[in-house]
Amino acid sequence: MSKTKESIFDYQLFKRLFEYIKPYKGVFMGLIVLVVLLAIFSSATPYITKDAIDDSITNKDTKNFLFYMVLMLGVLVLQTVFQLLFIYYAAWLGQNLVMDVRVKLFDHLLKFKMKYYDNSSVGVLITRAVTDMERIADIFGQGLFMIVRDLLTMAVVFAVMVYINVKLSLIVFAMLPILLYATRVFQKYMKKAFEEVRTEVSNLNSFVQERLTGMKILQLFTRETVEYEKFKTINERHKKGWLKTVWYNSIFFPIADLASSVTIGLVAWYGGLNVVFDGTNVSQGDLVAFIMFVPMLFRPLRQIADKFNTLQMGMVAATRVFKVLDTTSQIDDHGLIEADGFKGEIKFNNVYFNYVEDEDVLKGISFNVNVGETVAIVGATGAGKSTIINLLNRFYEIKGGTISIDGVDIKEVTLASLRTQIAVVLQDVFLFADTIMSNITLNHPEISEEQVYQAAKDIGIHDFIMSLPNGYHYNVKERGAMLSSGQRQLISFLRAYVTNPSILVLDEATSSVDSYSEQLIQNATDKITKGRTSIVIAHRLATVKKADNIIVMDAGEIVEQGTHNELLSKENGYYKNLYEVQFLQEEAV
Known part of the structure; x- marks a missing residue:
């Protein structure tokens, strides 16, 4: 003692x-x-x-x-x-x-x-x-x-x-x-x-x-x-x-x-x-x-x-x-560069990462995302897809390698300005027990209600919100319990879009939503990714087909890269097998 x-x-x-x-x-x-x-x-x-x-x-x-x-x-x-x-x-x-x-x-x-x-x-x-x-x-x-x-x-x-x-x-x-x-x-x-x-x-x-x-x-x-x-x-x-x-x-x-x-x-x-x-x-x-x-x-x-x-x-x-x-568990925020806007060129160079000591989740992965490209990341559960999102936003520190945006190591950029330029739509949407407007703006003083209305119209979900009691001032209760999973996903898309990010990261979650919400989400995805560097963890065939590049991951490593047609042309390729097992079933349905 x-x-x-x-x-x-x-x-x-x-x-x-x-x-x-x-x-x-x-x-x-x-x-x-x-x-x-x-x-x-x-x-x-x-x-x-x-x-x-x-x-x-x-x-x-x-x-x-x-x-x-x-x-x-x-x-x-x-x-x-x-x-x-x-x-x-x-x-x-x-x-x-x-x-x-x-x-x-x-x-x-x-x-x-x-x-x-x-x-x-x-x-x-x-x-x-x-x-x-x-x-x-x-x-x-x-x-x-x-x-x-x-x-x-x-x-x-x-x-x-x-x-x-x-x-x-x-x-x-x-x-x-x-x-x-x-x-x-x-x-x-x-x-x-x-x-x-x-x-x-x-x-x-x-x-x-x-x-x-x-x-x-x-x-x-x-x-x-x-x-x-x-x-x-x-x-x-x-x-x-x-x-x-x-x-x-x-x-x-x-x-x-x-x-x-x-x-x-x-x-x-x-x-x-x-x-x-x-x-x-x-x-x-x-x-x-x-x-x-x-x-x-x-x-x-x-x-x-x-x-x-x-x-x-x-x-x-x-x-x-x-x-x-007294617990020191903060991300080191010693960057001196204030990012007021990225062009959107992303580079992962030989990145290693683990959640648990000596159990690498990412094993020296390297890939580039060009300005304005939409890159889809596919792979089995546990392949390391979501980890890439976490590392890009510096929620965790990498074990080795570098991650850069526009040629600048993200560690040299202040944490707040880095995250301001990257918007993330997660698969598991979290909404606070507050109004839809507050959940969209997160009480950001520089985002007006007029901007929210216009953004909602741009991505085609204004009518859906207005159909709810009190419209944008509808209280969704704890964790958004008053909305369906598809409706919560739409709110998260608008929350990301209204910040006008330089880089967009999407963890698509349309597998458990109704067809109407799925169509709205697909339209919203097309709108907010247009002309903007985007990384999409793909769960749906439509997004994968439209991607400029597809990164295929397995057990923390990149096993294939290319466009949809290029990857399908590989005999006994990992992506081709995944496509035939999973995506063709979805297409048939």
């Missing part, structure tokens, strides 16, 4: 969190002042009560007694105001700090390589960005400042008790070591328990998120019972994790209450005897003040342990969030 996990309080973690407090330094200093004032005012009421009893009640002086009551009322009013300001601004600081951390985390996630998401659970990342963030906010809103306030309160109460009566103070302090030891043991075990709880919360979130997303598959294959049992198992682990924290609480807090009650009893016994039989060592006011002071000394210690639970949860959450922030 690391030193960080063994320690109860991680100072380095807090030092890092305090970096985010700098913009709110004024509020932070104000909270420190409020903490000091609350600690001082907390001891004022028992002390005023002591003086009121000794100076007024014992001597039956009603005039001074009224003064003490007015003074106590003033102290209580000020204490209430300070408490209100303290609670509000502690929470305010926590929420503002978390807002900044969450924004930084999301910005960090936006720049990760696709490989990071290939190996990460979406549910866990959601937990980091949402649930864990709230726990970090609690560090300041309900944890740290509360603990500091309670510690200062104890210190002030301690000093005032010694000032009033040393002997009674010794009785009280004799019980403190027992409670302090119990508190330390409690904190140690609670930290371990909360680490377990956070792990199980992440597992639970991940499981639920994946099952809700894939609910159709579960129901199609009647896996409801199996998944229900899995969920019960995960939920049981989650419950056990929380019950550990409940068990530790149920042991510690009764011990703390018992220690406080025993101490009050000892103070009352010793002080009462002195008041009755002596009256010199302990006054009536001393006795009453100490009976009030004991809960004020022991309750903060009990509250510190309680708030420490919150602090521990926040620290565990912060550790997990910072682990993501």
Whole structure:
């Protein structure tokens, strides 16, 4: 186990969190002042009560007694105001700090390589960005400042008790070591328990998120019972994790209450005897003040342990969030060239790539795409066709070789400007739970609604969109659930076309759409590829026939290249066999 996990309080973690407090330094200093004032005012009421009893009640002086009551009322009013300001601004600081951390985390996630998401659970990342963030906010809103306030309160109460009566103070302090030891043991075990709880919360979130997303598959294959049992198992682990924290609480807090009650009893016994039989060592006011002071000394210690639970949860959450922030999984973006438009000449030169170490997906492939050409890439599943799209957009880093556009290595071009010039229509279309207009423009400020209307008319899908309720402002719901697969594909074509890209990459997906949508998609394909460098992962015969060049891939290598007619003329050629097995069947249908 690391030193960080063994320690109860991680100072380095807090030092890092305090970096985010700098913009709110004024509020932070104000909270420190409020903490000091609350600690001082907390001891004022028992002390005023002591003086009121000794100076007024014992001597039956009603005039001074009224003064003490007015003074106590003033102290209580000020204490209430300070408490209100303290609670509000502690929470305010926590929420503002978390807002900044969450924004930084999301910005960090936006720049990760696709490989990071290939190996990460979406549910866990959601937990980091949402649930864990709230726990970090609690560090300041309900944890740290509360603990500091309670510690200062104890210190002030301690000093005032010694000032009033040393002997009674010794009785009280004799019980403190027992409670302090119990508190330390409690904190140690609670930290371990909360680490377990956070792990199980992440597992639970991940499981639920994946099952809700894939609910159709579960129901199609009647896996409801199996998944229900899995969920019960995960939920049981989650419950056990929380019950550990409940068990530790149920042991510690009764011990703390018992220690406080025993101490009050000892103070009352010793002080009462002195008041009755002596009256010199302990006054009536001393006795009453100490009976009030004991809960004020022991309750903060009990509250510190309680708030420490919150602090521990926040620290565990912060550790997990910072682990993501410390992950370096970004594509190197050191290019100096700002691409404001490509001619469209693409060259892959001896490119090697793998998703998993020592398992090459591309094995030294080389090919050229001339300006304005449409190149189709065909091959069996797993041949490496989609990988080419990913590499052209630099979603992944290549292992060897070079990829260039217009003679410039794409690594020398800034990432944003590179991707701005390349539009991709993927086979698996993703639409956000928003309007069609927002899904087309992705809220790009330079794309007007008029441009979208014209682009839709150009590729022949304006009438289809207008036939939907509210037209371009129709909300397609999560993942475009309100549209058919063909309709979603049409929206993705328009999304690519409206950006006016220099290079177009299409992963055609017309095999599972109706004939009407297929015809619209084919017309859209012809329109947006005209006069523009295009790479098409071909699934349909029509696109392959029209391509200027066809690249045939198998197991990460290019096995053939040429036009449709050239490749068909090769006796026992790979493409010819593929054509006869797959494409002739489609043509016959």
